[in-house]
Amino acid sequence: MYTSSIQKNILAELNHELAQTRKTLERVPFEQADYKPHPKSMSLWQLATHVVNLLAFNTLFVTHDSRDFLDPNAPKPGPTPTSLEELLARFDEYSATLKRELEQSDDEKLTQNFKLHRGEHVVFDYPKATAIRIMGLNHSIHHRGQLTVYMRLLDIPVPGLYGPSADDK
Numbered sequence: 151m152y153t154s155s156i157q158k159n160i161l162a163e164l165n166h167e168l169a170q171t172r173k174t175l176e177r178v179p180f181e182q183a184d185y186k187p188h189p190k191s192m193s194l195w196q197l198a199t200h201v202v203n204l205l206a207f208n209t210l211f212v213t214h215d216s217r218d219f220l221d222p223n224a225p226k227p228g229p230t231p232t233s234l235e236e237l238l239a240r241f242d243e244y245s246a247t248l249k250r251e252l253e254q255s256d257d258e259k260l261t262q263n264f265k266l267h268r269g270e271h272v273v274f275d276y277p278k279a280t281a282i283r284i285m286g287l288n289h290s291i292h293h294r295g296q297l298t299v300y301m302r303l304l305d306i307p308v309p310g311l312y313g314p315s316a317d318d319k
């Protein structure tokens with residue numbers, strides 16, 4: 151724990167993870183966007199875009215009390231980026247929005263519940279801070295890890311994320 155503040159702990163972890171994620175995304179080769187290690191896998195570009203779009207989803211945990219996947223008026227991610235520059239610009243925009251919303255929040259708001267559901271089916275109903283940790287940070291880290299496996303399979307140097315990687319000198 152960084153501090154006794156839930157908000158400050160989440161912000162500290164988020165800042166660290168965003169830096170590591172950007173470092174990873176910078177190495178994604180758009181010219182290999184269609185690469186899939188397995189037929190059931192997302193393509194490289196779908197996965198990279200998903201990692202970025204999760205940031206907007208995470209912002210919902212801070213700014214809203216619920217999200218229904220069946221709501222046709224719910225916020226949707228923008229069109230798929232058509233270049234690495236567009237992907238990184240979206241990452242920077244979504245990161246800044248998420249950080250700003252967290253900075254404007256507080257521990258009291260972060261202990262209020264967020265319900266994710268699909269009509270009557272409840273996917274989860276957690277305190278916002280828990281939703282951010284589980285479906286926000288952990289989910290993003292999981293997909294970033296998948297992205298580094300794709301990079302390894304494509305012989306793209308994998309950045310060190312929690313220490314040096316095998317590609318670091």
